[in-house]
Amino acid sequence: MFDSVLIANRSEIAIRIIGACRELGVEAVAVYSDIDETAKHVRLADEAYHIGASVARESYLNQEAIIDAAREAAVDAIHPGYGFLAENTAFAANVEGSEFEWIGPPSDVMANFGEKTKARKIMRRADVPIVPGTTDPVESVAEVREFADEYGYPVAIKADGGGGGRGLKVVQTADDIDSQFENAKREGEAYFDNASVYVERFLENPRHIEVQILADEHGNVRHLGERDCSTQRRQQKLIEETPSPVLDAEIRADVWEAACRGTAEADYVNAGTVEFLYQDGEFFFLEVNARIQVEHAITEVVTGIDVVKWQLRIAAGEELSFPQSAVEPRGSAIEFRINAEEPSEDFAPMPGEVTTYRPPRGIGIRVDDGIDQGDRIAPFYDSMFAKFISYGEDREEAINRGRRALEETTIDGVPTTIPFHQQILTDDRFLDAEHTTKFVDEDFTVE
Template sequence: MFDSVLVANRGEIAVRIIQACRELGVDAVAVYSDTDESAKHVRLADEAYHIGPSVARESYLNQEAIIDAAREAGVDAIHPGYGFLAENTGFAANVEDSDFKWIGPPSDVMDDFGEKTKSRKIMRRADVPIVPGTTDPIESVAEVREFAEEHGYPVAIKADGGGGGRGLKVVQSEDEIESQFENAKREGEAYFDNDTVYVERFLENPRHIEVQILADEHGNVRHLGERDCSTQRRQQKLIEETPSPALDEATRGEVWDAARRGASEAGYVNAGTVEFLYEDGDFFFLEVNARIQVEHAITEVVTGIDIVKWQIRIAAGEHLSFPQSAVEPRGSAIEFRINAEEPSKEFAPMPGEVTTYRPPRGIGTRVDDGIDQGDRIAPFYDSMFAKFIAAGEDREEAISRGLRALEETTIEGVPTTIPFHQQVLTDERFLNAEHTTKFVDEELTIE
């Protein structure tokens, strides 16, 4: 096991990793920007190193400063968390080439999954269903037109390095092909430094299903069940739950097996998530998130498996100590992302000081956060500062506990997404599990 780990992140995920290190008897080293000098993750760490100004590109995205801090601290490994540099293949490779261990998947595997056409080829080799489309980049408008003539409209033109909705353009008719083709290439270049694109059939009302994976360096791959992340706005997740209320048991088993096959085929190591779209009884591979996910907590709640500690153990060379048959998710869990945003104003970020912070407590409630009362939500980073998780014997109990937990919470100083979550939990479409990824954007009127 490592003696010390540098956490190359901030906020609630940095706190979560520091707590896991402490339970493993590993020293945790934090890094911080000007704004975060007295942040919660800094207060909890064994040591902390300043890495630059408040702007992320000069601090949490500053690879040289982070590696210099790791050298100064004399750590054994670097954990990137999620966001910032977590899926930056170049940073992973730099860490691999240094004296430190990278707590994440190998950089070459990250590279494979960073390009969607490569990842689709991997999944096809593993006999994992992929959305009908090209597995090589397309070069011309004519190729899009030919695909649409065969498969019908709408079709999606996607940036090869895309994700989170960026570089995704939907073509509803032939006269949109040329403009959307150019738009997708332009966004791919701007956001991912890669203007190559591919085309696939567009699923109009899918659910978003993802499977948590753990894989060690010795060829062992385990799935930890699935999560349903269909409650999202503009392809950004807001509420996640497990198990998915949309899947029957036969399909659930097929999705689990497909995720394991895909991870094995790719030579995946460490924690990751294989994401799928599900519509009309069929599921299709979407992408792999080669890192820990924000929503990992609900999987931990129903399986009893500490994913973050296993990330560290795997990077230290340990074997997964449990067989697949020992993974038996129990009950149901729902996660609410608590953001400093005003839902009634297009979810506009509203940074500021959290003057009162009384999170929920009680049976079936878990809170992962990156602040304490009196801390400030900085305008320089993501507005999420906490996650509330509610668990129960079944979905109905998890929802009722979620409502109770949200009602008991008091947060003053900044607006939050709590009213939105309360609205969703009382909406008949959500309660009846009839919602899809279009629910928030096209069906729900935010109060």
């Protein structure tokens, strides 16, 4: 095992990694920007190094500054967390080419999954269902039109390097093809430095299902069950739960096995998430997130497996010590993302000082956060500052404990997404598991 690890991140995920390091007897080294000099992750780390100005591009996205800090601290490895540089292939390759171990999948694997057409080819080879579409970039409007004539409308034009909804354009009629083709290419170039696009059939009311996997360098792959992340706004997740309330036993087993096949085909190593869209009894590969996920906590509470500690162990060369048969998820868990946002104002971010912070406690509740009372939510980064996880013997108990947790919480100084979560937990469509990824954007009114 490593003696020391630098965490190239901040807030909640940095604190989560610090905790895993501490339990393994590994020194945790933090980095911080100007505004984060006194942040909670800095206070908890064994050491901390300044890496630049408050804006992310000059600090948490500054590859040279992070590697310089790692050298100054003389660490053994670098953990990127999620966001920032976590899926940056160039950064992963830079770390791999340095004296440090990279705690994540190999950079070439990341590159393959970063380009969606390559990812689709990998999954097709592994006999994983993919949404009908092209596995090579399309070069012209005529190719999009030909595809739409065969499969019908709507179709989706997607940036090859896209994700999170960016570079995704939906074509409803033939008249939209020209403009949406150019828009998708333009966004792909702007956000991902890749103007290539591909086209696929558009699923109008899917659910978002993902499978947590762990894979080691000795050829072992394990799944840790699935998560349902269908409660989203603008393709950004708000609530996640496990298990999915809509999969039957046969489909569930098929999804798990497909995720493992695709992971093995890609020579994947470390933690990752294979994401699918599910509609009308069918599931289709969406993408692979080659990193730890925000919602890994719900998987941990139902399986008892510490995903972050296994990231460290795998990067240190250890072999997965448990067989697939030992993974037996029990009960149900739900994660609520607590963001400093105003839900009634289209979820506008509202940074500021948290003057009162009393998170929930008690049986069936886990809190992963990045702040203490009196800390400030900075305007330069993601607005999520905590995750509340409720878990119970079944979905009903997890929901009821979630209601209690949200009611017991007191947060002053910034608005939060808590009222939204409370409203969701009274909505019959959510309670009956009838919601899809379009639910919040199209069928839900925030009060």
